[in-house]
Amino acid sequence: MSSGSENNMSPEHLPNEQDAEGTVAVPGADHPFADPGLPAHQPRKQDIDEKAAKRSERVVAFLFLLSMLATVGFIASFVAFPVDDIRYVWPLGHVSILHVMLGVTMGIALFCIGAGAVHWARTLMSDVEIADERHPIAADEETRSKVFADFQQGAAESGFGRRKLLRNTMFGALALVPLTGVVLLRDLGPLPEDKLRHTLWGKGKRLINMNTNEPFKPEDIETGSLSFAMPEGLEYEDHDFNTEIAKAALMLVRIAPDEIKDQQSADFGVDGVLAYSKICTHVGCPVSLYEQQTHHVLCPCHQSTFDLSDGARVIFGPAGHPLPQLRIDVDDEGYLTALGDFEQPVGPSFWERG
Structure with a gap:
């Protein structure tokens, strides 16, 4: 850079850099990179209408129940369909009906758990954005107290303790899904029988x-x-x-x-x-x-x-x-x-x- 261009560069054109006297230039309110802050919170329908909240709760519970039924269907398919039962399934062609049923039922079970959790978070859990400053890894007592308080507040706002239908159906779905892996142990080899x-x-x-x-x-x-x-x-x-x-x-x-x-x-x-x-x-x-x-x-x-x-x-x-x-x-x-x-x-x- 030439000396002329250096003379044309003033401190106000160097945001967040030290000027000649060693002070830091902080952008003003009219600076193009100023922090705009968080937008005003817009309440959702479920936040102001308890009937809408109940509808969302029923949807989430239905998804968890559907996951449980799909898991039961997975286990029933494993028992009901022999692996050599080959049928035509469009558009897959001739495939083992057992493999199709296992894939469909397990897919539904896992999808419904994920969809239920996402719908719960988007419609019933708190969506208020919170900005927090970075802090050292080693937290002091005040910070630890704040973390515990934030956790308790988040648990309360999630409705986990208050909405027992959601909590219980979620536990049921999560408890049944691992059974699909237990049943799949049979595929380690055919049953020897005698x-x-x-x-x-x-x-x-x-x-x-x-x-x-x-x-x-x-x-x-x-x-x-x-x-x-x-x-x-x-x-x-x-x-x-x-x-x-x-x-x-x-x-x-x-x-x-x-x-x-x-x-x-x-x-x-x-x-x-x-x-x-x-x-x-x-x-x-x-x-x-x-x-x-x-x-x-x-x-x-x-x-x-x-x-x-x-x-x-x-x-x-x-x-x-x-x-x-x-x-x-x-x-x-x-x-x-x-x-x-x-x-x-x-x-x-x-x-x-x-």
């Missing part, structure tokens, strides 16, 4: 070699060998093959009868051929590492070790239960068949397991 206790094995089902896809005969299994079988009727092309084989996978071992320590295991087998679940009872890994001299089988995931000559008893590792054994026999054509399902649930332990 699926964990049953597999595809059943009386008369042949043991199918998973390598050749042919049924086993006792002579197909050599002493000291380990073979793997699946139930008759299960095909690799089946859409649920992986789900079913994860429970029904079987391993066959042949042990000399005089080396079998557990008599029940021998009774469940045929000529030293024993059939055990391949699924580790720790976290469900496939058990497959067999040592024929000791008859021990090892899970490769966490080294749980089972003694197949002693009812697949756990001798090392974190597994909590022996491998379930399948009772087998030979049919009229000489093929190995199951005499039923496993007597214990296969795979990892769960708290209902007997």
